[in-house]
Amino acid sequence: xxxxxxxxxxxxxxxxxxxxxxxxxxxxxxxxxxxxxxxxxxxxxxxxxxxxxxxxxxxxxxxxxxxxxxxxxxxxxxxxxxxxxxxxxxxxxxxxxxxxxxxxxxxxxxxxxxxxxxxxxxxxxxxxxxxxxxxxxxxxxxxxxxxxxxxxxxxxxxxxxxxxxxxxxxxxxxxxxxxxxxxxxxxxxxxxxxxxxxxxxxxxxxxxxxxxxxxxxxxxxxxxxxxxxxxxxxxxxxxxxxxxxxxxxxxxxxxxxxxxxxxxxxxxxxxxxxxxxxxxxxxxxxxxxxxxxxxxxxxxxxxxxxxxxxxxxxxxxxxxxxxxxxxxxxxxxxxxxxxxxxxxxxxxxxxxxxxxxxxxxxxxxxxxxxxxxxxxxxxxxxxxxxxxxxxxxxxxxxxxxxxxxxxxxxxxxxxxxxxxxxxxxxxxxxxxxxxxxxxxxxxxxxxxxxxxxxxxxxxxxxxxxxxxxxxxxxxxxxxxxxxxxxxxxxxxxxxxxxxx
Amino acid sequence: xxxxxxxxxxxxxxxxxxxxxxxxxxxxxxxxxxxxxxxxxxxxxxxxxxxxxxxxxxxxxxxxxxxxxxxxxxxxxxxxxxxxxxxxxxxxxxxxxxxx
Numbered sequence: 001x002x003x004x005x006x007x008x009x010x011x012x013x014x015x016x017x018x019x020x021x022x023x024x025x026x027x028x029x030x031x032x033x034x035x036x037x038x039x040x041x042x043x044x045x046x047x048x049x050x051x052x053x054x055x056x057x058x059x060x061x062x063x064x065x066x067x068x069x070x071x072x073x074x075x076x077x078x079x080x081x082x083x084x085x086x087x088x089x090x091x092x093x094x095x096x097x098x099x100x101x102x103x104x105x106x107x108x109x110x111x112x113x114x115x116x117x118x119x120x121x122x123x124x125x126x127x128x129x130x131x132x133x134x135x136x137x138x139x140x141x142x143x144x145x146x147x148x149x150x151x152x153x154x155x156x157x158x159x160x161x162x163x164x165x166x167x168x169x170x171x172x173x174x175x176x177x178x179x180x181x182x183x184x185x186x187x188x189x190x191x192x193x194x195x196x197x198x199x200x201x202x203x204x205x206x207x208x209x210x211x212x213x214x215x216x217x218x219x220x221x222x223x224x225x226x227x228x229x230x231x232x233x234x235x236x237x238x239x240x241x242x243x244x245x246x247x248x249x250x251x252x253x254x255x256x257x258x259x260x261x262x263x264x265x266x267x268x269x270x271x272x273x274x275x276x277x278x279x280x281x282x283x284x285x286x287x288x289x290x291x292x293x294x295x296x297x298x299x300x301x302x303x304x305x306x307x308x309x310x311x312x313x314x315x316x317x318x319x320x321x322x323x324x325x326x327x328x329x330x331x332x333x334x335x336x337x338x339x340x341x342x343x344x345x346x347x348x349x350x351x352x353x354x355x356x357x358x359x360x361x362x363x364x365x366x367x368x369x370x371x372x373x374x375x376x377x378x379x380x381x382x383x384x385x386x387x388x389x390x391x392x393x394x395x396x397x398x399x400x401x402x403x404x405x406x407x408x409x410x411x412x413x414x415x416x417x418x419x420x421x422x423x424x425x426x427x428x429x430x431x432x433x434x435x436x437x438x439x440x441x442x443x444x445x446x447x448x449x450x451x452x453x454x455x456x457x458x459x460x461x462x463x464x465x466x467x468x469x470x471x472x473x474x475x476x477x478x479x480x481x482x483x484x485x486x487x488x489x490x491x492x493x494x495x496x497x498x499x500x
Numbered sequence: 501x502x503x504x505x506x507x508x509x510x511x512x513x514x515x516x517x518x519x520x521x522x523x524x525x526x527x528x529x530x531x532x533x534x535x536x537x538x539x540x541x542x543x544x545x546x547x548x549x550x551x552x553x554x555x556x557x558x559x560x561x562x563x564x565x566x567x568x569x570x571x572x573x574x575x576x577x578x579x580x581x582x583x584x585x586x587x588x589x590x591x592x593x594x595x596x597x598x599x600x
Binding site: 100109170315 | 513518558560561562563566568570571572573575578586589591592593
């Protein structure tokens, strides 16, 4: 099959529920964001040669004729890089297709061949999507992926000297080619994102997926995941505005700040009657501003053509299906699993998966734990680090104590904290006994309720007459009489049962 | 017959490729490139509806290497061949403007 660049793939933004006004921009405006993420693939060696792919080595120690672009050196494609590209493509719901490498021609010292080997009109992965988890007030949202293609990374340049220490004033540059030729997957998202928070959630979800499938370590701080950000603004309902591409965004927080700054800058320009120029801008995390990167005339004419030194890559159904079958459970599926098994909200499921507590929850449910009480503890009472301090059996036993009415919800919380503190061998039943959380037997509760009804006949009459707020009074009295050992739900049930 | 490639086109491409061509070379290249595009036009005039585009002339695909390391070149030896080096790195004139 063949796909053109820019494809005809679905854009998902119309599926999104009505969003509240984005506080980062004035009423009536919206930000349109599309991200290009470069992920370094976790191979042992480079994309086209056996030079090591490793971070942080002495400069120019992982170099060979292919890396340096020496005359006559020929690239040979690393099978594992293709495997990881397919894995990521499938995890991003892409179509994996027959693909062709192309030369992207330009002159820059970190790319000594005079061209970068990339993929152009036939990328290996096309037309996918990624689900960003539900935010504070939204549902999960699908963001389109246009393509995810293989290419080689460039060397690293350090700009030296110059009075101001700024890039533009450098006296000379030093080049380290260790990174040159490292396999990259460039993941091009559709402009479906609308807020800085969504963009951050997208990158975070993408990182989780890359890590889950073992394609990349996803470390933004080490540059193994690099984000370029296209931002434009428009009055809601109008056509797309002119976009700027922002580079040098190195953290999730920086990404959010850069988007909000750039959107404000563009709106201010438009409001003062000026036009946004299409350009590449550099984010400065210290000043919190973006600035124009000088752009050479015709610099964007890359004169792509098929790379004659590499043949086509056509993975075929057998390879693709074997990769698909071996995919691990992805974050989206992990969230869905919680929503299916419990009554948790989409947001709650996202939180539990984010904390890495979902496997514990599922195992506890399978060990006979109460599904909703289990997930409630994971959502509200546990941190990610706590997973290793608990066993599924212990957590399941705790929720059974709650279901049996042996401990109240408040007592269960205290018990859980004690279990986390004591570690995996802690037994909730033993701790409950130790803390004096004795079982509040139902006949005991019944006796107390009957006594209170007799003690407060006027209030009881009001309750029976339909004044439901008096319920709180009786529950409070029961709690007082039992020193908080009664279960709120059991008390409510006992009171309602006595209503004539 | 209209020109498919002008002298200006050749000049622009030569600039991108960092080639300095003489006037005579510009004229000759324009003529030669025009002939090549003429050949492409001939092909385009055929009925190629059922023919896949050809990116490579070889009937080959899926040529891979295993993800196995091979030795690196000796850094000092490589840098000795460079016009300038510093701190184990290649020293180059200042790079201005945008990284592509």
